[in-house]
Amino acid sequence: MRSLFSGIAFTLLTLVFAGCAASSGSSSSSASNSQASSTKSAAPTEQLTEQGVKLGVYYAKVGFWFEKNKNYSTNYAKGTFVSAGSKVQIVATDSNEIELTVPGLGDAKVRMENVEKYTQLNVKGLVERTFSATPVKISGSHAEAIKSGNVIVGMTKNEVIMARGYPPVHETPTLKMDEWHYWKHRFGRTFIYFKNDKVTSIKG
Numbered sequence: 001m002r003s004l005f006s007g008i009a010f011t012l013l014t015l016v017f018a019g020c021a022a023s024s025g026s027s028s029s030s031a032s033n034s035q036a037s038s039t040k041s042a043a044p045t046e047q048l049t050e051q052g053v054k055l056g057v058y059y060a061k062v063g064f065w066f067e068k069n070k071n072y073s074t075n076y077a078k079g080t081f082v083s084a085g086s087k088v089q090i091v092a093t094d095s096n097e098i099e100l101t102v103p104g105l106g107d108a109k110v111r112m113e114n115v116e117k118y119t120q121l122n123v124k125g126l127v128e129r130t131f132s133a134t135p136v137k138i139s140g141s142h143a144e145a146i147k148s149g150n151v152i153v154g155m156t157k158n159e160v161i162m163a164r165g166y167p168p169v170h171e172t173p174t175l176k177m178d179e180w181h182y183w184k185h186r187f188g189r190t191f192i193y194f195k196n197d198k199v200t201s202i203k204g
Contacts, residue, residue: 049094050094050095051093051094051095051124052124053090053093053098053123053127054090054133055090055091055092057088058088058089058090058127058133059085059131059132059133059135060083060084060086060088060130060131060132061131061132062130062162063081063082063149063163063164064082064130065077065082066079066108066112067079069108070110070111070113071110071111071112072113073118075164075167075183076183076185077149077182077185077190078185081149084136085136085138086104087103088100088102088103088131090131093127096123097112098111098123112126118168119166119168119169120169130165138162140159142154142155145163146163149164150163151163151190152199152202153200154198156197156198157194160199161175167180168181178193179191179192179194180192180194188204189204190203191203191204
């Protein structure tokens, strides 16, 4: 009898230990799955600045110049030219400026200022107007002039913008106007005249 009771007790203990081991394995597996899930949810998200601008690679939709690492909102045609289609890297923004580098110019650093008097845009709006997240293609009979930042007779308004950028709004409040004013530098201006959406003459 004693031998029978001993056998029964041993069997019961074996079952109890087996159950505990299975429960422990299940908890461990659950914890492991939970950790994996946690790791997945911690994947990096897009890096945005306080102005809501995503940092990273962009492509210029318009041509612009910079001098001493600065591009002015008045869009002076002076210094080093960055053509439409050029690849840039936006590295930071604040309420008044966009900081970027230009790989095609030896990673030249450029601070693009935003004076709302001249752009009527906030920094995020200026980024969206000036740059594209996808490559910009330039084609057509005026492609070479656009890539050089030159405005020539026969260009459409869109081609002028691609070549030269947008005219400051305090002198050209709407693009529907047939006379656009640009600045070559602080003391010199260029006047572009249109008829039926095409450049007819250029002065200055």
